[in-house]
Amino acid sequence: MEFSLGQIAELIGGKVEGDNTLKVRRLDKIQEGLPGGISFLSNEKYESFIYETKATAVIVSENFEPNKPLSTTLIRVKNAYEGFTTLLEAYAMLVQSSKSGIEEPSFFDETSSIGANYYRGAFSYVGKNCIIGSSVKIYPNAFIGNNVKIGNNTVIHAGVKIYDNTQIGENCEFHPGAVIGGDGFGFAPLPDGSFKKIPQLGNVVIEDNVSIGTNTTVDCATMGSTLIKKGAKIDNLVQIAHNVIIGENTVIAAQTGISGSTEIGKNCMIAGKAGIVGHIKIADNTTVGANTGVSKNITKSGQTLFGYVGYDIKDFLKSYSLFKKLPELLDRIKELEKKP
Amino acid sequence: MEFSLGQIAELIGGKVEGDNTLKVRRLDKIQEGLPGGISFLSNEKYESFIYETKATAVIVSENFEPNKPLSTTLIRVKNAYEGFTTLLEAYAMLVQSSKSGIEEPSFFDETSSIGANYYRGAFSYVGKNCIIGSSVKIYPNAFIGNNVKIGNNTVIHAGVKIYDNTQIGENCEFHPGAVIGGDGFGFAPLPDGSFKKIPQLGNVVIEDNVSIGTNTTVDCATMGSTLIKKGAKIDNLVQIAHNVIIGENTVIAAQTGISGSTEIGKNCMIAGKAGIVGHIKIADNTTVGANTGVSKNITKSGQTLFGYVGYDIKDFLKSYSLFKKLPELLDRIKELEKKP
């Protein structure tokens, strides 16, 4: 499939600077652009590539001002990143096939129901009394236990496991190997030093438009619900413990862990490998840096935390730069001690 | 199902303060308690909720003294947490169905055996020469390789993979997606900078009453056995490398990693995201804090370690509080340097 730059400009609401009859048939990264490809420039880190790219065209923002000659054709839009995203979406509609139908063998208990336009892959399993909406895709080797509700247009990728009593909204996506509703980690100590398991009788509730990453684990509540609110986006290998609440549109990057009963506000950004202790509350709009530990309530909205035991990022970095200079500080103290 | 407070008090060895004919039919979290529910109060962080809860009854410890009026009915027991756990267990027996029988298609090699009262879910796989005890539950999409032994009453959840020669005790639980006996990470460097795999010929031995969390990985030994002793409880997304030994009743929280050939003593508590290097020994009763690195032998029992390269938690926190004040310390040094 080939498209003219004029067609693309129309799709993304942009303007071609040059020959709008040129044709492209591929999306290229700007640093790997070749004739027939279209790229975009948004992050200024990559600006140098636009002067060298062999891509036929590059989408740039309205205010981009080249400081060297260009051999590619520009399409200007209000926001290059958004424009390119629109193009990606259109392209995805063309190239990504939509799965439908049943592949056998698959297992679907007769007490469960599923809406129209579904896909049930081979070796997928649906237990008892499940109510599954329409246009739901269940990939091969996925497991859905008993009494699970799943809203319309939700995608359950290969090997996902969704345990009993989980409730899932519409337009969610569960990436391969994610586990929803496994038992929370609850054990009561016994006098002899051993532990007995505390039954985990609650469930997981996931609202609309949530994305759960590959091999991520979301445990069921001891009682009540572990709750992930609408629009939250969770990356790969994240651990969400029992009775955690994740606020609306909060984004959590890979390998982060949230301990039991903690409540994260809405519109938070939590970077990779962060660790948040149990039984605390994090205010809305909090940013938590990579590998940052959070050990107490964050009550003021809009802060950015960073550090081993995290606090204000500017203060941490100031101290960390002095940490690097500790040998020098020691020398200065020694010098002072030599004074009479 | 409804139960009177009198019936519940009898079950958990407690005493009703008020009307013991009141009925409850639900376990509620105290902060979400509603009429018809019974809650508990153990962690004092949650005390404020008892004065507001709409739960019909709350289980509290003998020595709880309310400092405001209550509108709920108290059931006093020696230990509120244990009392509630007992109640949870009784409730779990009532509501959790016990799986049994075979769902087809499933795969079970004719050279293997399994005891009475089993569950073998659809798409579960059991290889050659396995000896599986009675009352073992194997959920859908679980994989069990060759020459695996599994003791009575052990539960293998959906999508668990147990590789060849693994030996598992009684009353163990393997949460969804856990992998036991994958190859250890062993490669020998070659002169050209590449690596060749060192065959991993050992196995994994897991004793009785062990719990292994969701998507956790326990590698087989290079030779001999990776060993998890009885009563150990391991959370989600934990990495246990080849030839590691985990002591009795040791508890390891989510996302912790233990490197090869390290031996952890018994009754240790290891918090989330800790990292322990290879080829060391950790004494019994050691507590390792969240995100703490342990880089050398811990020979004295009963210590609590914390920090980036972990050591005594009190000492670390003292230094960390001064780390935060490094800019101020620098100013004080500058001030001193100004003196004649």
Place this chain on the structure above:
Amino acid sequence: MEFSLGQIAELIGGKVEGDNTLKVRRLDKIQEGLPGGISFLSNEKYESFIYETKATAVIVSENFEPNKPLSTTLIRVKNAYEGFTTLLEAYAMLVQSSKSGIEEPSFFDETSSIGANYYRGAFSYVGKNCIIGSSVKIYPNAFIGNNVKIGNNTVIHAGVKIYDNTQIGENCEFHPGAVIGGDGFGFAPLPDGSFKKIPQLGNVVIEDNVSIGTNTTVDCATMGSTLIKKGAKIDNLVQIAHNVIIGENTVIAAQTGISGSTEIGKNCMIAGKAGIVGHIKIADNTTVGANTGVSKNITKSGQTLFGYVGYDIKDFLKSYSLFKKLPELLDRIKELEKKP
């Protein structure tokens, strides 16, 4: 099977010091050696065990000089570790069965092809238009999507998921539960605070001789390819984000995370739990310590980084030893301040 020490010495190019007709039938760890077993001593940490071992024989390096009497028989080779590895490989050939054939039910789309001498386990799934080489082993419950290419002799373990358009070389090994080609974590913010998914249209390319650990996740590129070059060895529970490039023969230990679009050079060693931010380049031959964060380009080859925000390991450890002494430094500053 029994072998004489003479036979073993010949296999590994070594020399028996003593009776070369003695027989062994087992590989033992030196600290657990028993009669009939053969062990090796390479890491000097374990030297004390050679004086106590009951193993019939121990493989040691040419230059090993015992400082106490020995009751075991030595086999000397140039390099004890390599000698033992050779022995392990020979033993593995004898004891590890090679899977072959088809177990039913399995799913294999008619538009796909697979070479000779394959294994396709029960409940394994191969989608459309895949081209799979010869001697490829696909274990039970593995999922392979559409348009996937897999080279000869590659092993796909139980429950591995390989998504559409992935290209895999020869002699690779994918350990259980690994996920290749799941969607990258890309969302564009919308004015109302919610996010829309950016389609992830690229793929994953994995060259020859790559090993991917248990439950590790390698995301597909937004555009272009996430690329793992030949000989790279990646451990368990590692996160490789979209558009990352991993260089030849680079080794990455468990629970490390590499953020999007970062490029790691060749022959790097990255220890466990390291975290590397996105959009940076790490030079060849870089060593990154355990739990180390890397936040900017590393342009000079051959460095060893360590620390919370990592830099030169020697400098970090110097500062960390002073961090431990901060209370003492404060006292010294106070003492200085008392001076007139």
